[in-house]
Amino acid sequence: MDDRFVPVPKEAEDRLPPESSASGKLLRYLLRRLPVWPLIAFFAKKKVPQHKHSAWYTLGGIAMFFFMVQVITGVLLMIYYNPGSPWQSVQRIVMEIPFGGLIRSIHHWSANLMILTLCLHMFSTFFMKAYRPPREITWLTGLALFGITLTLGFSGYLLPWDDLSFFATRIGISEMDKIPIIGPWMGGILRGGPDVTVETIGRFYPLHVVVLPLALIGILGLHLLLIQVQGVSEPDSFRALPEEKKKYHKFFSEFLFAEIPIWLFMMGILVLLSAMFPRGLMPEADPGSAAPEGIKPEWYFMVPFQMLKIFPGALEFVGMVIMGLLPLAFVAVPFIDRNVPEDARGRLVARAGIAVVLVAVAFTIWGWLS
């Protein structure tokens, strides 16, 4: 054999289709040129434990699917979106561009469902205690991804430049101004001046379509690589099982085949939601006018919104401190709760988690109703 080519490894020979078949020929053709078998073997190792809580393992993939939808619909929207005349261009997308309103609605709904899925994903890994050593870094990258996604939501919200998006952004950044020392400086950088203007779009637009998505893709790659290297975390109850009772699905040849139809289902849901509840466009932002009555942030910012509301006036800093400490508490979780199986400290963390979920749900509903 010509030494320019690499031999097909024996393990590969055992698993490839027979050489007489077309797929067997093609795969051997590729493997002789590209010595990637170790890489394939590396990915083939990934397996997903099967137990009664296995359904939660699909959430990360669903969130990733929504992100893919965001990229595709986002690129389509960029074709017609014009940061120089934002409102007019979005109006054109909604009114004139074929299926423009639909694509915009899908982008909107997919964003919301992506954040919702991430919340569920985060809390499912939290309660399955997947963050414990040695998986701290996976947890931290996950938190970073969640933060980036929320920032994507916030920055994308301004882009249509209608009444709602303008005032929501103005209020959101003005809360940031209240952070001692660095607050006004950060607010100024984000706004590009003392108030939200079209200048702000000049900052939010590249942030929304370039910086944040690239950061997300990079960190997501790391997040997935860590799971690949360390394997999917197993809950204590599953670990305690005797070896012969532990059942797994191979990730690439089995689990994914059960996951993809769920993605397709989500696609159907996205189109249905966009058909039934299309995203509207309010009148063009008028910075001189008063904020529309009862203006509220999107549901995923309802917790900080309510938190600041219940501490009025001079006490407002209490709400800000709580909201500032919450992300830090999430970061600290894997360093507090470390032991397998769960000890007293672990149970405390789990209870604290339940409390956070209950308060978050209650605040969101409260904010939505009030």
Add this chain to the structure above:
Amino acid sequence: MNYPVWDLAFLGSGLVVAIIATIHIFISHFAIGGGIFLWVAEWWSGREPDGAKIREWLHKYATFFLIYTTVFGAMTGVGIWFAIQLASAEGTSLLIHQFVFVWASEWVLFLGELTVLYLYYYGWKTNSPRLQLWLAGLYALISWGSLFAINGILTFMLTPGDWNTQNLDIAAGFFNPGFWPSLFIRTLVMILLGGLGGMVIASRIENEELKEKTIRFCVKFVIPAAILTPFFAVWYWTVLPASASKLIEGGVVGVGGGRMEAITAYFLTAVVAGAMIVLASTVVYLKPKALTMMTAIAIFLIGMTGITGAEFVREMARKPFVIHGVLYSNSLWKNKAADPDYLAQPYLEKAKWHPSEMPSSLERGEWLFRLQCISCHTRDGYRAMKKRTASWSGNFGVKWFERMHEQGVMPPFEGSLEDRAALTEYLLSLHGKKENAADILKAVEAELNAEKTKMILQEAGRVPDAIPPEIPDNPEAVKDVPADENGMDVQKDNKEVLQ
């Protein structure tokens, strides 16, 4: 107008009908498709060496099938009757009177369906395999017969064909142009659902070899049906009334401004769902062993989203009618609407169900709203009038009611000029605006130029020379009239809420 009204806040009666009917369709289509599936699966289990194991799975399927279809199917079926007679008593009455014999057949078929299903299910252990096969076949046939009957009435509402209020030709109404394409589409969708239901039950099979075999058997129902359905949808498309296909193609510019893309989007929902089902089933066919119950349910639910989309298209395409070209959604008969004198008569004097004494025009306006608007609209919920009238002025409302039917999705307004002003007064009051109907009328008279005023007054049956001499000639005042080159655009400027 001859019946009491169902003033349902937030949802509105139309949406309640849609919700109940859509759920009923989920169930009834599975009830028939599952019957066909059971029959074929019975036959298949008799030919396979491990037929006994297949029949274990089939028994689970039959249990799920029996509970799901008989309990929930019957409940929602009766629910439709409750809801439609409240939403459109006039339309329900027409359907009953025209199709008495069909309803009777439907009832007999339904009874037969239940009887045979019970014989089949409860005879599982005692009946011979041959008898079971016959019972399953009989069930499939009878239940499909019930589709045949109801399909004629359902399609009649969108495409009445040669039926009209003079000939009352039942055969023409039943075997209307939409009958056959709709029958084929529904039969295919049923077969598809039967296969998807089979996948849900098969996802729990422990024996891997049996699981693989059974799931592949189910997929063979799903993919052909999903691929064939669009062809019959195209056929259906060709028999739709021109106004209906125009609605689906372009959407219309709605009263609140913005392109009403909903109907197009619903159409897409059905198309996307079909494509997703084909893809998902292909994935399942490739790796049947990997199928989990959650995934199988997800695929089943894609079918539900598609059905929801398709049924909404069919319902919306009928706008502004309950029976296309015959009876408007506000219970106005089309043949009566052709007479301008009839339309312009004071409405409440003709309508039966309202208080006899209504001194204020605001109250009259609210009753006009109840009698003519709420079969489709609500005050501030689904298809909210509050949102749609946000930018209205008094004289705009009066003019709008005169011409709203010209844009194709609204029925003509039935009532006098005073009625129009009273209804406008009521709608403006939803925003807290207090404009008396008499003032609105004065404003209409004062603001229109002489020619326009003359036209409106003539149509209202008033004497044209009653125009006060002091009316300023002000063509600017009519810029609000709801018409552009399409007669559709009522958006005054870009500042309106788009939806």
